[in-house]
Amino acid sequence: MSNKPLNAEQLDAEDVYQAIELYYERGWTDGLPVVPPTEKRVRAFLDGAALEPDHLVGEIPERDRIITAELLAINAAMAGCLPEYMPVLVAAVEAITDPGYKFNHMASLGSPWPMFIVNGPLARELRFNAGLYLFGPTARANATCARAISLLLWNCAEARPDGIQRGQWGNPFRAVGFIAEDESTAWDPLHVVLGHARETSTVTAVSLYPGLHQLHCPRSTPEGLLDTVVDDLSTGEFFRGTYTLFVSPQHVAVFAEHGWTKRHVRDYLWARCRRSVADLKRRGTWGVMADRPEGFADFTRDVEPGDEQRFVHLFEPNEYDRFMQAPGALERRADVYVVVGGGNAGIRMAYVVPYGVSSDPVTKPVRAPGGGTAERR
Amino acid sequence: MLKVLNPTTGPARGHRVLAPRPATLDGAAIGVIWNGRAYGDLIISEALDILKQRYRIGEVLFREKPFLGNIAPEPILAEMAARARVVITGVGD
Numbered sequence: 410m411s412n413k414p415l416n417a418e419q420l421d422a423e424d425v426y427q428a429i430e431l432y433y434e435r436g437w438t439d440g441l442p443v444v445p446p447t448e449k450r451v452r453a454f455l456d457g458a459a460l461e462p463d464h465l466v467g468e469i470p471e472r473d474r475i476i477t478a479e480l481l482a483i484n485a486a487m488a489g490c491l492p493e494y495m496p497v498l499v500a501a502v503e504a505i506t507d508p509g510y511k512f513n514h515m516a517s518l519g520s521p522w523p524m525f526i527v528n529g530p531l532a533r534e535l536r537f538n539a540g541l542y543l544f545g546p547t548a549r550a551n552a553t554c555a556r557a558i559s560l561l562l563w564n565c566a567e568a569r570p571d572g573i574q575r576g577q578w579g580n581p582f583r584a585v586g587f588i589a590e591d592e593s594t595a596w597d598p599l600h601v602v603l604g605h606a607r608e609t610s611t612v613t614a615v616s617l618y619p620g621l622h623q624l625h626c627p628r629s630t631p632e633g634l635l636d637t638v639v640d641d642l643s644t645g646e647f648f649r650g651t652y653t654l655f656v657s658p659q660h661v662a663v664f665a666e667h668g669w670t671k672r673h674v675r676d677y678l679w680a681r682c683r684r685s686v687a688d689l690k691r692r693g694t695w696g697v698m699a700d701r702p703e704g705f706a707d708f709t710r711d712v713e714p715g716d717e718q719r720f721v722h723l724f725e726p727n728e729y730d731r732f733m734q735a736p737g738a739l740e741r742r743a744d745v746y747v748v749v750g751g752g753n754a755g756i757r758m759a760y761v762v763p764y765g766v767s768s769d770p771v772t773k774p775v776r777a778p779g780g781g782t783a784e785r786r
Numbered sequence: 787m788l789k790v791l792n793p794t795t796g797p798a799r800g801h802r803v804l805a806p807r808p809a810t811l812d813g814a815a816i817g818v819i820w821n822g823r824a825y826g827d828l829i830i831s832e833a834l835d836i837l838k839q840r841y842r843i844g845e846v847l848f849r850e851k852p853f854l855g856n857i858a859p860e861p862i863l864a865e866m867a868a869r870a871r872v873v874i875t876g877v878g879d
Contacts, residue, residue, distance in 0.1 A: 418792040
């Protein structure tokens with residue numbers, strides 16, 4: 410337990426209710442009331458991860474900001490978290506301040522926001538929901554951890570509409586984008602697929618455009634189930650990147666019965682998600698930036714002979730990436746993360762669309778209080 | 787009475803500092819890092835024209851980042867540090 414003094418300014422409030430109003434008056438909350446963070450409460454959070462107040466959790470060079478354990482603890486306490494969640498939140502902040510995540514994209518008009526996927530034993534110990542009503546609201550861990558990151562960036566990185574957050578529509582994942590995977594099926598969980606030990610707990614951050622796409626998938630073969638997904642992905646935003654597909658345990662059983670792993674699912678989508686150049690031209694997004702039209706009035710290009718038979722593959726480096734106007738666009742990764750969840754009662758799959766320009770997903774192991782990568786706490 | 791904590795932080799003063807502001811741009815080499823955003827080059831060119839009217843600026847090093855979402859590559863940053871007095875960058879839409 411650290412005895413180091415805290416750095417934060419202390420403010421007086423007559424009681425809890427006045428304290429709640431104080432955070433509204435100062436613009437320090439997202440519209441919901443906060444749990445007033447007292448020094449005693451914040452120290453419990455620091456103890457939850459065995460961290461000193463000035464421990465550097467992450468750095469945001471673009472904003473010249475340093476996220477200390479104390480700042481994370483204050484905002485997590487405000488969000489209604491439990492002190493035990495701190496190691497998971499530390500990993501989440503480490504993920505979004507990793508250079509691979511490319512924090513500066515968060516200012517985009519496209520309203521990107523990270524979704525966090527918790528894997529490993531801690532997800533179950535801390536009672537993260539991985540089942541029905543996955544995106545909630547359901548469990549305290551899911552709801553308050555999502556809010557903790559939202560408040561942290563609101564208060565410490567100006568990620569608010571009057572700050573750097575210039576998104577057009579906003580992003581509901583800000584409130585609900587902290588989930589766990591159901592690891593009880595035949596399939597390897599995400600962190601194992603990504604090379605971590607099953608007993609390691611991890612947090613994966615994936616930057617997403619707003620919106621969960623839900624698909625009615627009534628068929629009973631792997632190909633039948635996935636053809637619905639192929640159809641939707643091929644006619645959607647069509648930005649290359651790492652998509653996350655959510656599959657229910659019931660559907661995992663269908664895939665497993667046919668010998669399909671997550672890798673088979675990924676490869677099936679990889680090979681089939683495509684769109685003709687003619688369709689992209691009719692949509693008005695072919696060659697938008699590369700052609701530098703005069704004004705933004707009309708990007709439509711005429712469909713030429715052969716365009717109906719000319720295809721762009723979503724997951725391959727492709728000509729359509731010129732939409733994003735620079736060869737560097739090809740450097741970003743493309744993949745399909747398959748995550749199990751959503752309970753055992755439905756025939757729907759769901760997917761989310763990655764921020765299509767620059768950010769790559771980042772996975773960080775959760776460290777046990779006192780150091781080391783926790784096998785168990 | 788309750789004592790509660792301020793959850794905000796400002797820039798990490800002292801951690802990174804702004805370079806000294808030049809008193810004049812007369813004779814200064816001007817670096818430009820265009821982030822690749824459509825029409826950003828046109829806006830920067832307009833800005834350069836205004837600077838040329840006000841100062842006798844030196845050479846202009848106009849470079850384009852390979853991709854707007856990434857930090858400029860080290861060679862571009864090194865060239866700017868070595869040759870440019872000021873750098874114009876950061877065009878959004």
